[in-house]
Amino acid sequence: MKKYFQQYKPFLVFLASFFGCYILLTLLYQYFLNGFESDKLDTITKVVGQNTQSVISFFTESVQMIYVANEPFVRVYFQNKGIVQIVEGCNGISVIILFISFIIAFSGSLKNTLLFIFGGSLLIYILNVLRIAILIVLLHHFPEKMHLLHGVLFPAIIYGSVFMLWVIWVNKFSKYAK
Structure with a gap:
């Protein structure tokens, strides 16, 4: 048994660090979300909605985000037509948690790891906002x-x-890396 543990140690260390980080970050995010009532919109999703509106507004003024006090989502209207609702699951945080967990499991130098986590997370956030903006426009037409x-x-x-x-x-x- 000890021989197999030694043989598969890199893989087992990867699994332990990946799942440990993933569980920790997920619990921290859940703790953050628990600070909001179940019928309230969390601040990250609200910011994603605002950034999405800014992206679409750059091209056209025909977008409106409606924040209703007791709803945990943002209503999106494009050209005066209700298109989608942006909910907590759309804000990209779960994807960023998955990304960070993998990077930590395959960590490099502290500086490179932190810079790549920051840069990659920012890129994922931007891609997610662009994804939502493009999705809104496409769903309006199709x-x-x-x-x-x-x-x-x-x-x-x-x-x-x-x-x-x-x-x-x-x-x-x-x-x-070689």
């Missing part, structure tokens, strides 16, 4: 494509981007 756009295409883009960041990290900056 509402029948909701499942394809929201359920397939855009998750593939955001998770594909995270995967590419992981590949870059492992090959260029982690302690396993």
